[in-house]
Amino acid sequence: MIRALLNIIGLKAGDTVFEPFSGSGTTALEAQLLGINFIGIDISPLCVMQGKVKTKSIYVIDEIIKLKNSLISKLKPSLFNQEKDFYKTLAGIENEPVRDFYALARLLVDYVENDAHSLEDMGYLLNEIRENFVGVRGKGKERVELYNSDMKKSYSEMYRILKPNKYAVIVIGNATYQGEEVKTVEFTIEYMTKLGFKLEKDILKIIFGLYNVMKKENILIFRKAK
Numbered sequence: 594m595i596r597a598l599l600n601i602i603g604l605k606a607g608d609t610v611f612e613p614f615s616g617s618g619t620t621a622l623e624a625q626l627l628g629i630n631f632i633g634i635d636i637s638p639l640c641v642m643q644g645k646v647k648t649k650s651i652y653v654i655d656e657i658i659k660l661k662n663s664l665i666s667k668l669k670p671s672l673f674n675q676e677k678d679f680y681k682t683l684a685g686i687e688n689e690p691v692r693d694f695y696a697l698a699r700l701l702v703d704y705v706e707n708d709a710h711s712l713e714d715m716g717y718l719l720n721e722i723r724e725n726f727v728g729v730r731g732k733g734k735e736r737v738e739l740y741n742s743d744m745k746k747s748y749s750e751m752y753r754i755l756k757p758n759k760y761a762v763i764v765i766g767n768a769t770y771q772g773e774e775v776k777t778v779e780f781t782i783e784y785m786t787k788l789g790f791k792l793e794k795d796i797l798k799i800i801f802g803l804y805n806v807m808k809k810e811n812i813l814i815f816r817k818a819k
């Protein structure tokens with residue numbers, strides 16, 4: 594989907610795309626494959642690391658393969674082992690992308706849980722991250738208000754940094770929170786329009802398979818007026 598979107602908005606090799614919520618680095622990887630420059634940010638250090646590993650490992654693949662057997666032999670043969678000193682072994686690897694690759698591989702293999710465990714394992718304080726994490730701040734009605742005000746800031750920044758006539762693509766869905774539908778899509782269209790964006794396309798995307806709070810999302814393609 595991301596590749597299709599990059600094509601639809603006409604980005605070519607040498608152009609630059611900015612992804613303010615880069616997640617596990619899907620856009621980073623697709624941009625790399627197409628020769629498009631990528632700038633991305635994410636509040637989660639785990640996501641930042643995933644994005645880096647996805648895009649940089651290809652350049653150090655020989656060293657990754659070379660180290661594989663010796664690293665595996667230092668791990669106890671258990672899927673759930675929690676050997677803390679694995680990081681000590683990793684610290685000895687000078688090449689950062691190689692080190693990150695194995696640090697991430699360990700997190701994904703050892704913890705079949707979720708990001709919380711991984712982040713704690715990496716030494717981050719979950720509460721500190723939570724304070725800046727869009728969508729999880731506050732409780733009840735306040736959560737929706739904080740989400741909206743955080744996203745407004747993000748949308749304004751998108752407008753500020755984008756060149757005139759260029760595109761901002763937002764994939765977003767109306768979530769159900771505490772039994773009520775939150776009209777995030779309408780809110781986004783309204784606010785982006787107020788900022789000076791023009792909605793060029795609104796594509797409905799059904800979420801097949803497992804879903805928790807959303808059954809469909811909208812792909813909103815905006816263009817910054819000249």
Ligand SMILES: C[S@@+](CC[C@H](N)C(=O)[O-])C[C@H]1O[C@@H](n2cnc3c(N)ncnc32)[C@H](O)[C@@H]1O
Nearest residue numbers: 613614615616619634635636637640725726727
């Ligand atoms: C739905 S995911 C993004 C998926 C990504 N855009 C993609 O297409 O694969 C939302 C991301 O926003 C990040 N996030 C939440 N609050 C943030 C903030 N204040 N600044 C930057 N990123 C944030 C989360 O860590 C999460 O990775």
